[in-house]
Amino acid sequence: MSPPPVDRFALLIRQETGNVVPAARHGFLGDVLERRARALGLPGPGAYVDQLGGGGLPGEWERVVSLVTVKESYFFRAPQQFAAIERHVLPRILGARAADEGRNRVIRAWSAACARGEETGTLAILFAESELLRGWEWEIVGTDLDSEALDTARRGLYGERAVAHVPPAQLGRWFRPRGKLFQLAPELSRRIAFRPLNLARPPYDLLGGPRAPAFDLILLRNVLIYFHRPLQRRVVQAVAAGLADEGALFLGASETFWQIQGHLAPHDLGNCFCYRHRPPAAREGSPAGPRRGTPAPPPPPPPAPTSPRPVSEASAPSAVPAAEPAPPSGDHGLLAELERQVDDDASHLHAEPCGIQERLARAAAKLAADRLDEAAETLDEVLEADPSEPGAHALDGFLRDLRGEPEEAITSYRAALYLDPALYQIRLLLADSLRRGGHRDRADQEYRQVLAALASGRARSIPAFAPLPLPGREGAERRCRDALRGRAG
Numbered sequence: 001m002s003p004p005p006v007d008r009f010a011l012l013i014r015q016e017t018g019n020v021v022p023a024a025r026h027g028f029l030g031d032v033l034e035r036r037a038r039a040l041g042l043p044g045p046g047a048y049v050d051q052l053g054g055g056g057l058p059g060e061w062e063r064v065v066s067l068v069t070v071k072e073s074y075f076f077r078a079p080q081q082f083a084a085i086e087r088h089v090l091p092r093i094l095g096a097r098a099a100d101e102g103r104n105r106v107i108r109a110w111s112a113a114c115a116r117g118e119e120t121g122t123l124a125i126l127f128a129e130s131e132l133l134r135g136w137e138w139e140i141v142g143t144d145l146d147s148e149a150l151d152t153a154r155r156g157l158y159g160e161r162a163v164a165h166v167p168p169a170q171l172g173r174w175f176r177p178r179g180k181l182f183q184l185a186p187e188l189s190r191r192i193a194f195r196p197l198n199l200a201r202p203p204y205d206l207l208g209g210p211r212a213p214a215f216d217l218i219l220l221r222n223v224l225i226y227f228h229r230p231l232q233r234r235v236v237q238a239v240a241a242g243l244a245d246e247g248a249l250f251l252g253a254s255e256t257f258w259q260i261q262g263h264l265a266p267h268d269l270g271n272c273f274c275y276r277h278r279p280p281a282a283r284e285g286s287p288a289g290p291r292r293g294t295p296a297p298p299p300p301p302p303p304a305p306t307s308p309r310p311v312s313e314a315s316a317p318s319a320v321p322a323a324e325p326a327p328p329s330g331d332h333g334l335l336a337e338l339e340r341q342v343d344d345d346a347s348h349l350h351a352e353p354c355g356i357q358e359r360l361a362r363a364a365a366k367l368a369a370d371r372l373d374e375a376a377e378t379l380d381e382v383l384e385a386d387p388s389e390p391g392a393h394a395l396d397g398f399l400r401d402l403r404g405e406p407e408e409a410i411t412s413y414r415a416a417l418y419l420d421p422a423l424y425q426i427r428l429l430l431a432d433s434l435r436r437g438g439h440r441d442r443a444d445q446e447y448r449q450v451l452a453a454l455a456s457g458r459a460r461s462i463p464a465f466a467p468l469p470l471p472g473r474e475g476a477e478r479r480c481r482d483a484l485r486g487r488a489g
């Protein structure tokens with residue numbers, strides 16, 4: 001007997017787009033199936049899935065993609081990353097270019113899942129206002145799987161929700177009011193090219209082979225999180241092939257280097273990370289292909305045994321990674337309603353009914369019994385099923401701590417806290433790791449946040465973590481106070 005239509009539909013979506021639809025979203029998927037079958041006059045969901053899978057519904061994938069992918073985006077999302085581009089990334093690129101004989105004075109940026117152009121628009125504002133870029137050309141390419149989103153991006157019209165985090169001065173300077181909407185200034189829009197590109201199908205035409213000019217800046221934000229892990233790795237590898245030698249890749253704030261293998265190294269920019277090509281010596285053993293302009297290396301030896309370590313580039317330790325502001329709310333009719341439904345659904349990705357919590361509990365028990373390799377396997381399975389499960393990232397951090405990989409532990413704790421900021425025990429572990437690593441100021445900010453969460457009643461723990469030696473509320477509070485008084489051991 002063939003599996004239910006909704007399961008087959010989820011599988012097709014995964015094959016076609018790379019997006020994993022967790023079981024918690026299958027109810028929503030069932031509604032989409034019903035609606036689309038009815039709209040096309042098909043006898044039911046089963047017939048719809050058969051025809052979609054058999055290529056019998058031309059143009060239907062475009063429709064499906066815009067219904068089932070999450071489009072949440074807004075201008076200046078994760079502002080700490082844009083500040084770091086201005087402060088750290090551009091100076092480095094321009095500095096390297098100044099030494100370049102050919103004096104190439106064009107900065108190229110690629111937003112690799114640009115939704116409706118909120119990210120490309122933010123970059124355009126940043127570039128247009130940057131003092132550093134005076135006398136330089138810049139080009140921005142935005143790509144996405146969703147052609148409807150790209151059409152909207154080309155129009156450059158945004159509702160209040162999308163521009164809610166644009167500082168007022170920049171809103172006045174770079175947007176024209178159009179009724180209830182805001183239009184990105186044409187002098188910016190015309191410098192942005194939008195093209196369809198399915199990240200799940202590497203290699204990408206956009207990168208056009210080794211002689212095509214590479215991108216100095218690539219934003220691949222908030223899309224890997226929807227992919228299954230092997231695909232995440234393939235996509236990062238394929239995208240990295242288009243990154244210039246001194247270029248920087250940014251992932252979403254919750255997507256950290258568990259997706260990155262040996263070919264890129266994380267760089268700590270203070271309150272966010274970017275990723276760069278490893279220096280040639282360190283790249284030996286990397287599974288990555290050749291960098292642009294470099295001869296192809298001999299077949300690679302097995303991947304390097306160690307994980308990448310962040311290299312600090314920030315001039316001074318800076319504030320705690322700013323949590324992204326809550327997505328602005330607003331109303332744009334039926335489409336927005338549908339999208340909210342998808343987004344709401346996505347925000348429940350963690351509320352998995354299908355054994356995720358049980359598997360987390362098993363992983364926690366294995367960690368408590370010091371069976372680290374088995375715990376790692378179980379965590380891989382959980383992250384494969386749901387890359388956005390905060391508990392799995394939290395346990396991955398715990399595992400990394402036990403393995404003596406402090407930087408990787410910090411990254412995983414941060415990923416967990418991005419996905420669920422209320423996990424006070426994990427924030428405490430993050431604070432402890434930062435303190436041990438000598439980042440006293442950042443650690444203290446985390447301790448204070450734990451205390452604030454406990455005081456506000458927002459603090460939350462994950463029952464599956466019960467086997468682990470984590471402090472309860474009182475213990476956590478005591479540890480934070482001791483640490484802040486400088487007495488903790």
Ligand SMILES: C[S@@+](CC[C@H](N)C(=O)[O-])C[C@H]1O[C@@H](n2cnc3c(N)ncnc32)[C@H](O)[C@@H]1O
Nearest residue numbers: 017072073113115145146198199200221222223
């Ligand atoms: C949550 S939005 C992120 C937008 C923006 N990068 C940001 O961080 O605000 C995810 C975007 O990824 C796109 N997407 C999903 N699967 C994709 C794929 N296989 N290839 C390219 N884009 C994809 C979706 O259409 C959507 O626009």
